[in-house]
Amino acid sequence: MSTATSNTIASPSTEETGMKRQYALQAARLTLTAMANITDGLQIPFLKAAPQTLNQIITLADSVKTNKDACGQLAKQATDLIQAIAQASVGKTVQMDERLQDDVEDLRKTLESIREYMSKMTSRKTWKRVLASSEDTAAIAEFRNKLAHAVVVFQIKDQISARISQHAVTQDILQKVTNIHDHLTTSAAGNPPYQSEFLFTPPAYPECFYGRDEFVATAVDLILTHSPAKLAILGPGGVGKTTVAAAIFNNSSIEDKFGEHRAFVSCEPLSTTESLLETLCKAFDVSVQNGKLHTALMSFLKLLPDTLLVLDNLETLWDSDDESDNVQTLLRNLSSLAVLTIIITMRGILPPKGVLWTQPALSVLPVVSVDAAKSIYQAISPTDDDMVLETLLCNVDCLPLAVTLLANLGQCGLSPKELQDRWEKEQSKLINLGGKKKSESLDVSISLSINSPLLKHNEDAFSLLRMISFLPAGIPVLYLSEIASHIESITEAQIVLFRTGLAYLTASKRLTVLSPIKLYITSNYEITANEIIDIQKFYFDLA
Missing domain, CATH: 3.40.50.300 (P-loop containing nucleotide triphosphate hydrolases)
Structure with missing residues (x-):
């Protein structure tokens, strides 16, 4: 009795596939090592910087979870291509015409695309890797085709020397190549798009x-x-x-x-x-x-x-x-x-227009209660001086950022009493950890709103802000037009302050600002004579 013969071709084992990938990556690394000795002496900035990109591609190819063998082969192909260009460029004085400049730019983009795509592959979660497997296969094939096309474009084996002139580089072309070099090395150093992950x-x-x-x-x-x-x-x-x-x-x-x-x-x-x-x-x-x-x-x-x-x-x-x-x-x-x-x-207190926000809408996020502010402070900088602490936190209207920064100052050995004494002298300038970020300085955080495009382009809004900050209890909305009579577009000015989050309405319908903002404005911006006249006229008429 004859035995049936199977026509099925056995697939490579996982072990064999893994060995192929490792061989490809090892070969790529050896090529890269040899290339470094060549590219350092070349006059083409792109080729000097390319090994950094290739090293990242090899590392990523070794980290992917799917299409491992294809990624390994792609890394080797890219490395071999750049090595061939580098070897053909040895001993040449470079002059790059516009066409060659475009070809180099296309190759740079291809290398960056490979690096970015492999980076995306390594960061995928399991379920996304499964869904994207066939898509990845197609993308890798496309990259390999682009690299194969580059071989034809550069005509590496026979004619690249003819494309690299013996004449001196003109300043215009040199600047273009330098721009490519700067772009490549900036990305390789970890700047965008890689920073954007954060x-x-x-x-x-x-x-x-x-x-x-x-x-x-x-x-x-x-x-x-x-x-x-x-x-x-x-x-x-x-x-x-x-x-x-x-x-x-x-x-x-x-x-x-x-x-x-x-x-x-x-x-x-x-x-x-x-x-x-x-x-x-x-x-x-x-x-x-x-x-x-x-x-x-x-x-x-x-x-x-x-x-x-x-x-x-x-x-x-x-x-x-x-x-x-x-x-x-x-x-x-x-x-x-x-x-x-x-x-x-x-x-601000106004949501973006053009969207039907879910109703009932969330209320504007208020400052925290005194008890919550104390808890925040105590969690960061424990203290027994509860009475002075409450006074200190109320001075900043229990604004969470101010509370947190004060507590961090408390960690430096300053008691609530000492912070309160310094607050009376320094006011909002006290709440600063020495940095220039909004998370480290209350004044920096406030200045972001002050310098927003909305406020910069609306002097009426800034004038209204100075007046509100000057008056201890703010301005009753009912009398806003009378008190700020010099402001023609009073509604627009009020809306701008709402949008920037610099002013708000109290339950008693008074337009006011938080204490830290009030102190920042009065310390840095002097109220004008016209604004003082408007305020005096209104209150004198009431009397």
């Missing part, structure tokens, strides 16, 4: 968190019962909006609902809507084709299950003259997605 690194649950339980519970309930919720956490600078957003983001009920489908993006360092789109694509691990960031992001998000997105410090882009329309369009489009719950934090 823009979407999820924050931990805040360690020192008091007086916000009710606010967080309300927000969580709205998210769970009004899907997809659209929530705006608003308030003045330093009130703890980011901290509250982090607490909501890490709430156990929120984790249960969204799982890994949560992203927390800081808008503070961003300057354009395009940079926000790039960051969102990286946060959600979105593959972008032909540079169409918005299309790729929206298409990807539509396919996800329920997802949470936090946009922190959105005012940075929202208040920008050049970007507000683009940000509004993006925010409106994101809010239209049936699967996306959105939380934004921003200074």
Whole structure:
């Protein structure tokens, strides 16, 4: 009886595949080592910098969890290509024409794309790796085709010497090559796009968190019962909006609902809507084709299950003259997605227009209670001087940032009594840990609102702010037009102060500012004669 013969071809074992990858990577490393001795003496900045990029590609190829063999081969192919170009360039005095300049730029972009894509592959969570496996295979194949095309473009084996002239480099071409070199070495050194990872690194649950339980519970309930919720956490600078957003983001009920489908993006360092789109694509691990960031992001998000997105410090882009329309369009489009719950934090008391925010809306985030402020201070810098501590904290209106910075000063050996004495002399300048970041200086935090584009372009708003700060109890809204009679657009001025978070309405309908802001304004900006005349005229008429 004959035995049936199988026509199935046996697949390589996992061990064999792993050995192939290791051989490829080891060969790439050896090539890279040899290349370093060549590129150091070359006159082409791109080739001098390329080994750094190749080293990163090799390291990433050794770290990926899927398509390991293909990534190893891709790393070796890229290394072999650059070595061939480097060897063909030895002993040449470089003059690069426009065409060669473009070819070098294309190659640089290809290397950066490979590095960025492998970096994305290594950071994916398990479920995303499974979903993206076939997509990764196609992307790697495309990269290999681009590198193969580069061999043809440069005609490495026979004609590269003919493309590199013996004449001196003109200043214009040299500058172009230097720009490529600077761009490559800047990225290789760890600057953007790699720094941007910190823009979407999820924050931990805040360690020192008091007086916000009710606010967080309300927000969580709205998210769970009004899907997809659209929530705006608003308030003045330093009130703890980011901290509250982090607490909501890490709430156990929120984790249960969204799982890994949560992203927390800081808008503070961003300057354009395009940079926000790039960051969102990286946060959600979105593959972008032909540079169409918005299309790729929206298409990807539509396919996800329920997802949470936090946009922190959105005012940075929202208040920008050049970007507000683009940000509004993006925010409106994101809010239209049936699967996306959105939380934004921003200074001010007015949420961005163009979005139907979930009702009942969250209240503007207030300062914490005296007891909560004491708890914050005691957690950082324990003290028995409870009576003076309460006076000190009330002097700063229990603004969380001010409380935290005072407690950090307490860690330096200053008692509440000593801090109170210094507060009376230095006022808001006291609350500074010696840094220039808003988290280290109350004045820096306040100045961000003072210097916002909204206030810079509205002198009436700044005039109203000076008047409010000058009057101990602020200005009754009922008499606002009479007291500030020199201001023609009084409503617009009031709205600007609301949007920047510099002023607010009390329960008794008085327009006022927090104590630290009042002291900052009166210490740094002198009230004008016209403003004094308006105030005197109103109160003299009342008398």
